[in-house]
Amino acid sequence: MITVLNPLGTPPPIKLKTMAPRLDTLDGKTIYIVDDGFVGGDNLLLEIQDWFKANYPKTTTVFKRKGGGGFDVPDKALWAEIQQKASAVIIGMGH
Amino acid sequence: MKIPSVPLVLSNFYKQETEKARNEGLPGLRIQWVLGPVWGKTREQLRRDVINGTNPIDGKPVMQELVDKFTKPLTPDETKTGEIIRDKGPATFTDTPENLQKLYMDNRWTDFLPIVLPTERAVDEMLKGTSHRPDEIVGKMSPTNTGTYFEYWTFTVKDVAVNAVMAGCKPEYLPVLLAVSSTGKEAISVSDNSFVDAMVINGPIRDEIGINYDIGAMGPYAHANTTIGRAWSLIAINLGNCGKVGTTYMGTVGNPMNLINIVIGENEKESPWDPLSVRKGFKKNDNIVSLFEGWGVLSAKNWRANNWAKEMDFPKIIRDIFATQAPFLFGATAILSPPIAKFVKNAGYNTVDDFKKYLMAPLEGQNQPLFQMNAMEIIVAGGTNNNYYSIGGLNYLSSVQIDKWR
Numbered sequence: 336m337i338t339v340l341n342p343l344g345t346p347p348p349i350k351l352k353t354m355a356p357r358l359d360t361l362d363g364k365t366i367y368i369v370d371d372g373f374v375g376g377d378n379l380l381l382e383i384q385d386w387f388k389a390n391y392p393k394t395t396t397v398f399k400r401k402g403g404g405g406f407d408v409p410d411k412a413l414w415a416e417i418q419q420k421a422s423a424v425i426i427g428m429g430h
Numbered sequence: 431m432k433i434p435s436v437p438l439v440l441s442n443f444y445k446q447e448t449e450k451a452r453n454e455g456l457p458g459l460r461i462q463w464v465l466g467p468v469w470g471k472t473r474e475q476l477r478r479d480v481i482n483g484t485n486p487i488d489g490k491p492v493m494q495e496l497v498d499k500f501t502k503p504l505t506p507d508e509t510k511t512g513e514i515i516r517d518k519g520p521a522t523f524t525d526t527p528e529n530l531q532k533l534y535m536d537n538r539w540t541d542f543l544p545i546v547l548p549t550e551r552a553v554d555e556m557l558k559g560t561s562h563r564p565d566e567i568v569g570k571m572s573p574t575n576t577g578t579y580f581e582y583w584t585f586t587v588k589d590v591a592v593n594a595v596m597a598g599c600k601p602e603y604l605p606v607l608l609a610v611s612s613t614g615k616e617a618i619s620v621s622d623n624s625f626v627d628a629m630v631i632n633g634p635i636r637d638e639i640g641i642n643y644d645i646g647a648m649g650p651y652a653h654a655n656t657t658i659g660r661a662w663s664l665i666a667i668n669l670g671n672c673g674k675v676g677t678t679y680m681g682t683v684g685n686p687m688n689l690i691n692i693v694i695g696e697n698e699k700e701s702p703w704d705p706l707s708v709r710k711g712f713k714k715n716d717n718i719v720s721l722f723e724g725w726g727v728l729s730a731k732n733w734r735a736n737n738w739a740k741e742m743d744f745p746k747i748i749r750d751i752f753a754t755q756a757p758f759l760f761g762a763t764a765i766l767s768p769p770i771a772k773f774v775k776n777a778g779y780n781t782v783d784d785f786k787k788y789l790m791a792p793l794e795g796q797n798q799p800l801f802q803m804n805a806m807e808i809i810v811a812g813g814t815n816n817n818y819y820s821i822g823g824l825n826y827l828s829s830v831q832i833d834k835w836r
Contacts, residue, residue: 339530340548342539342592343518344571344585344669352455353509355432358500366500375469379438379476386481386493407579418431423500427438428468 364422376428440466559601564588571670573620597661608835624681628692632707633717643695645813659690700768701810702775727822761805763824
């Protein structure tokens with residue numbers, strides 16, 4: 336029998352966050368559909384917008400392209416606009 | 431923001447993104463999974479495959495699920511708060527060598543090859559390679575060095591030493607590994623690009639520790655090159671949480687070079703130019719390690735631009751090959767054997783910068799340079815036995831001192 340050492344580094348702690356409350360209905364609400372700039376994502380997001388227009392006519396959708404210079408870089412101006420005007424957000428794509 | 435949000439993600443990234451969400455404190459994040467890839471498809475195809483399609487994970491209609499994610503009330507689990515402290519588990523493991531090999535491999539703490547088991551004695555011996563305290567924090571590493579999308583793990587000198595033992599390194603290699611690790615640069619990137627990483631070593635340390643820079647320079651033909659490269663990958667796996675297929679490794683086709691990476695000493699003796707380290711601002715005899723990442727290099731003989739003739743115009747051929755590279759993301763690097771470097775020098779390119787200016791000049795009839803100066807690099811390594819060289823996607827990242835880690 337021999338004794339050996341653990342080879343791992345130390346992961347950071349996880350701080351749990353509460354998710355935002357959900358909506359009782361989509362009627363009368365505004366959904367921001369945000370394109371993070373990944374190639375081809377806009378095509379899918381625009382199809383999603385078309386789907387909402389056809390199936391949820393009482394829901395307003397706003398398509399936006401995120402700025403900031405990178406997929407995961409914040410767009411503070413857009414975030415501020417969303418804070419003021421959006422009831423919900425769809426954001427894509429991962430790939 | 432307290433505004434309900436749903437990210438759209440390809441179902442292929444399910445393991446990765448659920449782990450990411452958990453690590454961000456949102457284990458119940460309502461992600462909408464869709465069929466991919468998305469790019470390259472027409473809107474009609476996306477309408478058919480995604481909008482009118484189902485979630486590949488659970489088979490439910492995508493758009494109805496998306497609506498439900500906004501309207502179904504949160505569950506108690508989705509409203510929990512608090513902090514989860516994670517540790518790395520027991521400090522030691524005691525068992526037979528066979529069982530320990532299996533334990534390490536089953537836990538994905540290895541590269542699937544047998545390791546040198548890191549006993550306290552072996553690690554203490556390894557730590558003689560540095561004057562730094564074992565508990566000194568060397569740095570942080572994550573599965574990508576771009577941005578903060580993945581969490582960073584913290585590691586000490588001793589943690590690096592443990593992985594150096596596992597790779598079969600000698601204590602005199604440890605300062606190189608500490609220098610490389612201190613940059614936080616992972617050897618195994620999460621990217622679906624299947625990147626490879628390279629380190630180029632300059633200075634007298636090459637001969638001191640036996641870094642090969644002659645025949646076979648890029649390959650596994652010296653103990654130092656091979657085990658240092660292997661250790662860099664083990665460090666990425668264990669200290670940066672890299673290389674876990676489906677979560678922290680998504681390389682679509684993978685890259686065999688990830689096993690031991692590319693570890694090159696520059697052939698300073700045979701090179702007609704200043705070493706890379708001097709070109710990066712260091713002194714001639716400084717011991718420096720420079721890091722690169724990209725899609726990897728290929729023998730230049732494989733490129734269509736190459737030809738075989740009695741008399742060769744190597745500068746032009748190299749330029750024609752560079753012209754086929756994709757400069758805008760990851761740059762390109764040429765690893766020239768000394769005979770090729772001397773051909774180029776004798777053609778009138780007295781410095782590497784002179785050659786780079788030629789390489790980056792716009793093609794005939796165009797205004798835009800092919801590359802920016804800092805998006806291309808020239809390394810001189812290998813033997814003098816033939817006119818071979820390699821070119822491909824490797825982007826220079828940084829250079830650091832090795833001696834401060836002795």
